[in-house]
Amino acid sequence: xxxxxxxxxxxxxxxxxxxxxxxxxxxxxxxxxxxxxxxxxxxxxxxxxxxxxxxxxxxxxxxxxxxxxxxxxxxxxxxxxxxxxxxxxxxxxxxxxxxxxxxxxxxxxxxxxxxxxxxxxxxxxxxxxxxxxxxxxxxxxxxxxxxxxxxxxxxxxxxxxxxxxxxxxxxxxxxxxxxxxxxxxxxxxxxxxxxxxxxxxxxxxxxxxxxxxxxxxxxxxxxxxxxxxxxxxxxxxxxxxxxxxxxxxxxxxxxxxxxxxxxxxxxxxxxxxxxxxxxxxxxxxxxxxxxxxxxxxxxxxxxxxxxxxxxxxxxxxxxxxxxxxxxxxxxxxxxxxxxxxxxxxxxxxxxxxxxxxxxxxxxxxxxxxxxxxxxxxxxxxxxxxxxxxxxxxxxxxxxxxxxxxxxxxxxxxxxxxxxxxxxxxxxxxxxxxxxxxxxxxxxxxxxxxxxxxxxxxxxxxxxxxxxxxxxxxxxxxxxxxxxxxxxxxxxxxxxxxxxxxxxxxxxxxxxxxxxxxxxxxxxxxxxxxxxxxxxxxxxxxxxxxxxxxxxxxxxxxxxxxxxxxxxxxxxxxxxxxxxxxxxxxxxxxxxxxxxxxxxxxxxxxxxxxxxxxxxxxxxxxxxxxxxxxxxxxxxxxxxxxxxxxxxxxxxxxxxxxxxxxxxx
Amino acid sequence: xxxxxxxxxxxxxxxxxxxxxxxxxxxxxxxxxxxxxxxxxxxxxxxxxxxxxxxxxxxxxxxxxxxxxxxxxxxxxxxxxxxxxxxxxxxxxxxxxxxxxxxxxxxxxxxxxxxxxxxxxxxxxxxxxxxxxxxxxxxxxxxxxxxxxxxxxxxxxxxxxxxxxxxxx
Numbered sequence: 001x002x003x004x005x006x007x008x009x010x011x012x013x014x015x016x017x018x019x020x021x022x023x024x025x026x027x028x029x030x031x032x033x034x035x036x037x038x039x040x041x042x043x044x045x046x047x048x049x050x051x052x053x054x055x056x057x058x059x060x061x062x063x064x065x066x067x068x069x070x071x072x073x074x075x076x077x078x079x080x081x082x083x084x085x086x087x088x089x090x091x092x093x094x095x096x097x098x099x100x101x102x103x104x105x106x107x108x109x110x111x112x113x114x115x116x117x118x119x120x121x122x123x124x125x126x127x128x129x130x131x132x133x134x135x136x137x138x139x140x141x142x143x144x145x146x147x148x149x150x151x152x153x154x155x156x157x158x159x160x161x162x163x164x165x166x167x168x169x170x171x172x173x174x175x176x177x178x179x180x181x182x183x184x185x186x187x188x189x190x191x192x193x194x195x196x197x198x199x200x201x202x203x204x205x206x207x208x209x210x211x212x213x214x215x216x217x218x219x220x221x222x223x224x225x226x227x228x229x230x231x232x233x234x235x236x237x238x239x240x241x242x243x244x245x246x247x248x249x250x251x252x253x254x255x256x257x258x259x260x261x262x263x264x265x266x267x268x269x270x271x272x273x274x275x276x277x278x279x280x281x282x283x284x285x286x287x288x289x290x291x292x293x294x295x296x297x298x299x300x301x302x303x304x305x306x307x308x309x310x311x312x313x314x315x316x317x318x319x320x321x322x323x324x325x326x327x328x329x330x331x332x333x334x335x336x337x338x339x340x341x342x343x344x345x346x347x348x349x350x351x352x353x354x355x356x357x358x359x360x361x362x363x364x365x366x367x368x369x370x371x372x373x374x375x376x377x378x379x380x381x382x383x384x385x386x387x388x389x390x391x392x393x394x395x396x397x398x399x400x401x402x403x404x405x406x407x408x409x410x411x412x413x414x415x416x417x418x419x420x421x422x423x424x425x426x427x428x429x430x431x432x433x434x435x436x437x438x439x440x441x442x443x444x445x446x447x448x449x450x451x452x453x454x455x456x457x458x459x460x461x462x463x464x465x466x467x468x469x470x471x472x473x474x475x476x477x478x479x480x481x482x483x484x485x486x487x488x489x490x491x492x493x494x495x496x497x498x499x500x501x502x503x504x505x506x507x508x509x510x511x512x513x514x515x516x517x518x519x520x521x522x523x524x525x526x527x528x529x530x531x532x533x534x535x536x537x538x539x540x541x542x543x544x545x546x547x548x549x550x551x552x553x554x555x556x557x558x559x560x561x562x563x564x565x566x567x568x569x570x571x572x573x574x575x576x577x578x579x580x581x582x583x584x585x586x587x588x589x590x591x592x593x594x595x596x597x598x599x600x601x602x603x604x605x606x607x608x609x610x611x612x613x614x615x616x617x618x619x620x621x622x623x624x625x626x627x628x629x630x631x632x633x634x635x636x637x638x639x640x641x642x643x644x645x646x647x648x649x650x651x652x653x654x655x656x657x658x659x660x661x662x663x664x
Numbered sequence: 665x666x667x668x669x670x671x672x673x674x675x676x677x678x679x680x681x682x683x684x685x686x687x688x689x690x691x692x693x694x695x696x697x698x699x700x701x702x703x704x705x706x707x708x709x710x711x712x713x714x715x716x717x718x719x720x721x722x723x724x725x726x727x728x729x730x731x732x733x734x735x736x737x738x739x740x741x742x743x744x745x746x747x748x749x750x751x752x753x754x755x756x757x758x759x760x761x762x763x764x765x766x767x768x769x770x771x772x773x774x775x776x777x778x779x780x781x782x783x784x785x786x787x788x789x790x791x792x793x794x795x796x797x798x799x800x801x802x803x804x805x806x807x808x809x810x811x812x813x814x815x816x817x818x819x820x821x822x823x824x825x826x827x828x829x830x831x832x833x
Contacts, residue, residue, distance in 0.1 A: 116829065118822060202829050242726050271800070344801050352800070356793035363789040371782045381778055384720045386728065386771025393786045523699045601698070611699050 006056020182214020406463025495637025
């Protein structure tokens with residue numbers, strides 16, 4: 001009964017989306033405020049209906065209602081509660097429902113918090129937003145309905161792919177989707193602006209918090225996925241340039257460019273055309289991310305929904321929105337003129353450089369991911385594009401970006417002095433040199449480029465902090481003056497500093513673990529020891545163990561360092577009950593130096609030994625810590641912006657001193 | 665899966681490998697290099713690993729033979745080591761594997777007419793971006809102090825709201 005209720009709510013939500021697409025837009029075209037005002041209640045009603053549908057499906061999963069085809073195919077009664085819930089979006093149909101739910105949430109948020117938007121802009125934005133929900137709603141009802149019942153009810157379900165039964169992966173898709181879908185707001189604003197034929201600095205101010213929120217979610221979502229791959233896939237890697245990873249990385253790169261160009265537009269009313277184009281491209285790439293993962297066009301480790309027919313439907317949706325958006329852009333972009341002037345060496349110039357490099361990086365990932373498909377489609381020739389390609393093309397693009405990064409925030413708007421800024425960064429450069437020498441002294445091996453890249457990472461971290469110390473006059477002013485300045489600095493400055501610091505952390509982590517990883521593959525018999533990166537590992541034996549829905553062989557390894565016991569690790573090999581699939585659980589010991597990572601392999605028939613794989617991954621956690629820092633930096637920046645313009649009824653407070661400082 | 669690249673092998677063998685690959689390889693517990701495969705010569709082993717990372721496991725989904733657990737990947741790893749022990753250079757080993765399995769096996773496709781666009785796109789986009797940025801800045805200079813030329817001017821009410829919103833500046 002509840003399932004039918006949810007099904008009905010889904011149909012109603014699609015009807016409401018149809019209304020919300022047509023009526024407010026009709027209102028703006030005919031300049032009829034009463035029609036424009038229908039957008040707000042419609043957006044809220046749409047959210048409520050999608051939420052009801054989503055909760056109904058969740059209920060079916062939690063109660064293991066196997067009369068629902070989707071539940072029977074993807075759940076199992078012995079699964080722990082958290083994975084029964086995450087099972088809702090662990091499959092194609094359910095994840096589509098989550099997708100439109102998040103879409104409706106963002107739409108309703110604009111409706112509720114967007115009271116300070118001009119009525120016609122809000123109507124247009126919500127209308128575009130609803131048209132996306134409409135397209136995906138029809139798509140769901142026609143090809144991917146999660147509420148269909150089975151005639152023959154099975155006794156139990158088929159279960160969720162066991163490697164997906166993991167806490168990090170349970171919440172990876174919701175964050176990823178919140179990121180993908182969040183960019184729909186930027187898209188809707190861009191289309192609305194093109195329909196209106198008008199765009200100004202206020203537009204950028206409205207768009208930026210939404211873009212920032214979406215970017216934060218995507219950052220966290222990608223980091224969670226990478227973290228999961230690191231400890232669950234069991235070969236110590238954290239990024240594989242897998243097409244599905246690339247699919248989420250492209251909107252992130254484009255979204256990062258969008259954040260920066262929207263900044264120029266907000267402060268200087270320039271780069272308008274470019275910002276609009278980036279907004280359209282970022283959401284197009286998000287749609288493509290959905291398309292690539294869900295159609296199974298790319299066979300990759302992650303693709304668990306393989307169904308080309310749906311892919312064609314999503315492709316049609318993409319053509320409508322991407323093609324439509326770009327056509328509208330081509331028709332109307334000429335009417336958008338930029339305002340502020342700037343010299344090549346200036347804050348604007350630095351942000352343009354950021355945009356050029358990030359866009360090129362996006363294009364590189366794009367071509368690397370899709371070229372094999374295109375080539376095979378056109379000529380039948382099959383080629384592979386893997387990590388070596390991306391290391392050769394993507395990485396060199398990041399180096400100038402990282403070197404230029406600390407210069408950006410130091411540059412004044414309009415016209416800057418590169419020599420003066422360089423002088424302010426001398427301390428960061430010195431610290432970088434120290435890091436380089438220290439790396440060479442400590443490591444004494446590895447590629448010659450690695451110490452230089454370590455230096456770049458440290459330079460980015462130090463340079464970001466230096467911006468703060470410079471603004472607070474640390475080192476030149478008195479203590480009270482410094483504290484007063486630190487207090488009065490707008491939060492967005494802290495956000496920028498911290499986000500850039502996070503980038504530096506990530507670079508250091510990536511370089512350290514890529515260049516200086518230690519790996520040992522060997523056979524140990526119970527009682528044998530092995531030396532890995534200063535640790536002494538003693539293999540004690542293997543014992544069977546039974547979990548809630550799996551059986552496993554658990555190895556015991558005692559870890560010593562300088563003759564003192566550190567920890568005991570338990571790498572294991574699991575076989576899940578339903579579906580029966582083997583997985584490997586790594587035993588990991590984390591310290592500030594890095595991770596000791598142990599994997600249990602097969603039993604050796606001859607001598608009772610077991611194969612083992614041991615890694616030491618120096619500083620590897622900085623990769624995800626950096627991402628986490630970037631996430632929180634976004635939050636800090638967001639809290640500042642809300643004070644200034646975001647929230648309704650606070651518009652009058654934009655005149656307060658906090659607002660004045662924030663505007664620089 | 666990837667039929668064309670395995671044309672040289674008997675069909676039942678291919679099928680068997682694909683099935684085995686699905687059971688053992690696809691995304692589950694990866695263990696890759698086994699202890700018995702490792703060469704005693706550590707320099708040569710290092711070269712073998714470098715080569716392995718550039719070769720695709722043909723029955724897997726986007727894994728190099730260095731990462732994959734599939735039997736075919738193991739066979740290839742052993743083949744690479746065997747060729748290295750015969751005294752071949754890294755290039756000669758790669759050439760041999762390509763001659764047997766086709767270019768699909770290379771994770772870094774060679775620079776050829778049909779990969780021209782793949783390799784040149786980053787440079788072309790970068791040049792295009794720089795050119796665009798230059799024209800924006802140059803256009804800036806020549807245009808003088810041009811202000812916003814929107815087709816729809818703001819109404820008085822909108823002007824007032826905008827002022828309030830932008831109050832900070």
